[in-house]
Amino acid sequence: MKKTDLQRTLFDLVSINSVNPAYASGQPEEQIQQYVRTFFEEQGFETFAQHVMPRRENVIARLPGRDRSRLILFEAHCDTAGIEGVEAPFSPTIRDGRMYGRGTCDTKACLAAMMRALADLKRSGRTPNCDVWVVSAVDEEHACQGVLRLRENLQAHAAVVGEPTQMRMAVASKGCLRARITVLGRAAHSGKPELGVNAITQMIHLLNEFEKKSKQFASRKHWLVGSPTFTVGLIEGGTQVNVVPATCTIVFDRRLIPGEDPDVVAAEYHELLERFQTANPQLKAEMEEPMLKDWPLETSLSSSIVRCVGEILQTSGLNPEPCGVSFGSDASKLAQVDIPTIILGPGSIDKAHGADEYVELDQLERAFEVYRKIMTEFE
Numbered sequence: 001m002k003k004t005d006l007q008r009t010l011f012d013l014v015s016i017n018s019v020n021p022a023y024a025s026g027q028p029e030e031q032i033q034q035y036v037r038t039f040f041e042e043q044g045f046e047t048f049a050q051h052v053m054p055r056r057e058n059v060i061a062r063l064p065g066r067d068r069s070r071l072i073l074f075e076a077h078c079d080t081a082g083i084e085g086v087e088a089p090f091s092p093t094i095r096d097g098r099m100y101g102r103g104t105c106d107t108k109a110c111l112a113a114m115m116r117a118l119a120d121l122k123r124s125g126r127t128p129n130c131d132v133w134v135v136s137a138v139d140e141e142h143a144c145q146g147v148l149r150l151r152e153n154l155q156a157h158a159a160v161v162g163e164p165t166q167m168r169m170a171v172a173s174k175g176c177l178r179a180r181i182t183v184l185g186r187a188a189h190s191g192k193p194e195l196g197v198n199a200i201t202q203m204i205h206l207l208n209e210f211e212k213k214s215k216q217f218a219s220r221k222h223w224l225v226g227s228p229t230f231t232v233g234l235i236e237g238g239t240q241v242n243v244v245p246a247t248c249t250i251v252f253d254r255r256l257i258p259g260e261d262p263d264v265v266a267a268e269y270h271e272l273l274e275r276f277q278t279a280n281p282q283l284k285a286e287m288e289e290p291m292l293k294d295w296p297l298e299t300s301l302s303s304s305i306v307r308c309v310g311e312i313l314q315t316s317g318l319n320p321e322p323c324g325v326s327f328g329s330d331a332s333k334l335a336q337v338d339i340p341t342i343i344l345g346p347g348s349i350d351k352a353h354g355a356d357e358y359v360e361l362d363q364l365e366r367a368f369e370v371y372r373k374i375m376t377e378f379e
Contacts, residue, residue: 010112023082028055070130076111076162077140105347110162113367129379147330158305164347172324175256175296187246196244224324258298
């Protein structure tokens, strides 16, 4: 099967190991970013790099528009999740109308389509209404340091963040609070457990309190993303079976809906812990500084980017109705600095991070077409 230029670009991107350095087999994104920068420089674009961390830079290509005072941003991250369980993750294959490989849908298909759309627009000789940037950002899969650096002193009037939404326009997403809690009891021989304080048992009681709290907020619903959720993803306690455990630790994941503030939610859990300790003075419970705080996203339906993209999706034969997504992305960080932001891209989030990650090639082509129209028509 002969590849199109767009498919070839995606094939090249997937072939480069850009697993986030925080994970096994990961490495700094410098190799893939060099590919992106070379692509744009060969097309004659003004291109610049933005230092984030050593050997880790955002790459930005700019196409001037008629109104240089206005800017629309297209952003996709170039790093990927880990490759455990993935066979030949950097040897992309095409079969049954899909391209398989690590990062195909999350989010190298978005990046490839944005790169090719900007290049095609420049080649056409048509000047967009405003300046257009395409940004290949680092570190989305771990700490989002790329987009945090990008947004410094950034004045943009709209942003399109590439994530797998099956070419639906997402205007809302959940936020996230993740933190570690440790219960400290007192060790003793299991033959005389009354001499100790069992931290695991006390953690069970604490989790029951969390469950009660979860039932309270489960009734709250956002029209696009549903209800908040609370999940304990990790638990560890004890040293051996014949010792009353002196410690037990959990790491929880609390998903937030628009209207919730992660700092306020964190304070609520601190307050719950204080009440728990007051009722159980023999032990101590500690909640560490959250390892992740991510705000929810909610972009106004009346914003110019939502109206523009809705019309383009409609005329392209795609579903124009806005939707919400349960996952986090770089979009919420841009929205925090008052940039109206949507999430839009080919592929399904259900395939992201999985051993059989893939993107449908017809959606890849539609992404190219839609991105190019947005670049041309937004003003």
